[in-house]
Amino acid sequence: DAGVIQSPRHEVTEMGQEVTLRCKPISGHDYLFWYRQTMMRGLELLIYFNNNVPIDDSGMPEDRFSAKMPNASFSTLKIQPSEPRDSAVYFCASSLGVSTEAFFGQGTRLTVV
Amino acid sequence: GQQVMQIPQYQHVQEGEDFTTYCNSSTTLSNIQWYKQRPGGHPVFLIQLVKSGEVKKQKRLTFQFGEAKKNSSLHITATQTTDVGTYFCAGGATNKLIFGTGTLLAVQP
Numbered sequence: 732d733a734g735v736i737q738s739p740r741h742e743v744t745e746m747g748q749e750v751t752l753r754c755k756p757i758s759g760h761d762y763l764f765w766y767r768q769t770m771m772r773g774l775e776l777l778i779y780f781n782n783n784v785p786i787d788d789s790g791m792p793e794d795r796f797s798a799k800m801p802n803a804s805f806s807t808l809k810i811q812p813s814e815p816r817d818s819a820v821y822f823c824a825s826s827l828g829v830s831t832e833a834f835f836g837q838g839t840r841l842t843v844v
Numbered sequence: 845g846q847q848v849m850q851i852p853q854y855q856h857v858q859e860g861e862d863f864t865t866y867c868n869s870s871t872t873l874s875n876i877q878w879y880k881q882r883p884g885g886h887p888v889f890l891i892q893l894v895k896s897g898e899v900k901k902q903k904r905l906t907f908q909f910g911e912a913k914k915n916s917s918l919h920i921t922a923t924q925t926t927d928v929g930t931y932f933c934a935g936g937a938t939n940k941l942i943f944g945t946g947t948l949l950a951v952q953p
Contacts, residue, residue, distance in 0.1 A: 832877065832889045835887050
């Protein structure tokens with residue numbers, strides 16, 4: 732398995748534009764997590780899915796953020812409209828259980844100007 | 845809400861010196877995991893502890909889970925430049941894994 736795959740690796744966009752981040756989890760993993768990492772706030776859990784169903788989205792900062800998992804092999808995190816304060820590294824991770832070893836993707840570095 | 849704090853936030857050591865980072869949770873944890881993130885990289889799983897008072901070793905790394913299952917520590921003996929990075933603990937709580945604030949380790953050759 733190639734591990735968790737995220738795309739794009741880097742994204743630079745203008746304020747107000749829509750941004751879509753993509754993630755392919757490890758096959759067979761039932762849990763998928765989206766994290767945001769910044770210097771100020773560290774590693775924050777935004778949302779996680781179990782068997783494609785969103786379980787906890789309490790970390791999603793506001794309505795501009797949305798996440799979907801249409802099938803077991805694909806998830807998206809969308810920001811619309813984007814703002815400069817959304818600039819961060821966004822990680823996707825997958826695991827067999829909700830608190831078992833998490834496998835992280837390489838991350839997407841988002842810069843909103 | 846549940847929080848997991850780590851100290852120190854940053855540690856600079858000379859190569860060969862020891863290093864310890866501490867992790868404290870506001871609530872009892874089901875397990876504790878440790879991850880390492882190299883500069884510019886992504887968190888990579890190191891180990892998981894489950895039992896109260898458990899101690900595990902990986903070469904120069906020693907991991908400990910507290911008796912009350914609310915704290916943990918990672919100790920590195922004789923640091924090397926390859927140990928550079930941010931070390932995160934992550935506590936297993938009700939229906940989620942809560943990451944600590946991380947400790948950035950710098951090692952001077």
